[in-house]
Amino acid sequence: MIRRIALLTAGMLLVSGLAFAQATATANATVEILEELAILNTQQLDFGILSVNADGNYAVNADGTTNGATVTQFGTPLPASFAITGTVNRAFSVTISNVVATLTNGTNTLTFLTNNNWASCLSCQLDGTGAATVNVGGRISLVDGMVGGIYEAAGGEAFTVTVAY
Amino acid sequence: MEAVARKGHRFFIMRSLVILILMSLASIPAMAQGNSGRTVTIDPVAALSFGTLAVSPHGGSIAINPDGSTMQAGAYQVGGVIAPAQFQIEVKNGKTYTIILPSSATLRSASGGALTLDSFTSDPNGVGTVEKPSDIGQLLIGARLNIPPGASGVYQGDYFVTVTLFE
Numbered sequence: 001m002i003r004r005i006a007l008l009t010a011g012m013l014l015v016s017g018l019a020f021a022q023a024t025a026t027a028n029a030t031v032e033i034l035e036e037l038a039i040l041n042t043q044q045l046d047f048g049i050l051s052v053n054a055d056g057n058y059a060v061n062a063d064g065t066t067n068g069a070t071v072t073q074f075g076t077p078l079p080a081s082f083a084i085t086g087t088v089n090r091a092f093s094v095t096i097s098n099v100v101a102t103l104t105n106g107t108n109t110l111t112f113l114t115n116n117n118w119a120s121c122l123s124c125q126l127d128g129t130g131a132a133t134v135n136v137g138g139r140i141s142l143v144d145g146m147v148g149g150i151y152e153a154a155g156g157e158a159f160t161v162t163v164a165y
Numbered sequence: 166m167e168a169v170a171r172k173g174h175r176f177f178i179m180r181s182l183v184i185l186i187l188m189s190l191a192s193i194p195a196m197a198q199g200n201s202g203r204t205v206t207i208d209p210v211a212a213l214s215f216g217t218l219a220v221s222p223h224g225g226s227i228a229i230n231p232d233g234s235t236m237q238a239g240a241y242q243v244g245g246v247i248a249p250a251q252f253q254i255e256v257k258n259g260k261t262y263t264i265i266l267p268s269s270a271t272l273r274s275a276s277g278g279a280l281t282l283d284s285f286t287s288d289p290n291g292v293g294t295v296e297k298p299s300d301i302g303q304l305l306i307g308a309r310l311n312i313p314p315g316a317s318g319v320y321q322g323d324y325f326v327t328v329t330l331f332e
Binding site for chain 1: 203204205206207208209212213214215216217218219220222243244245250252256257259270272280282306308310312315316317318319320321322323324325326327328329330
């Protein structure tokens, strides 16, 4: 019995002597996931209420100023405005569809134009609360004596604004 | 009397052998670290990094392969560095080692969110060798990161990699 145990012990010691060298490392993995970038149209692009005095283009800029054709303004022109939300202090890009669209009063039409040049910023940044505002202007072509009415884009959508990190 | 003494002597030998066996069993892990001068060490050189990602509202995933290539679904890089983990393997009196990767790991954010890492892969895969005379090799590890809808923030976590020298 003793001999068996001794042999067993010797065998186990021999096995342990051949034991494989082994090592384990603890390693780290990291990632930053940005909050979803969201955009909401909070104000339509509004050229106001105009009395056209001469042919020409009339523009509402992203900062709300106007220029172009000689008109008498009876309303309050406003650029389109978009509320952006995402990860605080992150930069994002703005792309405006290059649009030459037709606005109509149901019978008559006028031409509307906007593109990247009419944005308040193309390389923008979210603030410390993760919010930003992007304004977009545009231009319409007016003709002296054109038929009055409310001109708007078919379906109410004249252009597309895309934001991305 | 003699019989009693012999019995006591036998009991002493038995007890000694049992203790020896237990010591032998207990010593296996320790001896495995360097018995006969055979050792293997693994040291992290670069962390597994998924960079800064924007993710679809539906969630997504990104897998980094050991060669640094990626497979993305619903997630895309907007910054940072995407890179596999890198380890240095150093062997003494050996050449070939096996690699044990975790089946999964969890990355956590400060706010308590959790992301799962799985599908770990490595290069070399399964078995690696180190070349003489440096006795040093490189191990690259990739994995897939699964991102549920609405996840955001900085996530980090640990995982374990084991190498065993067998030749």
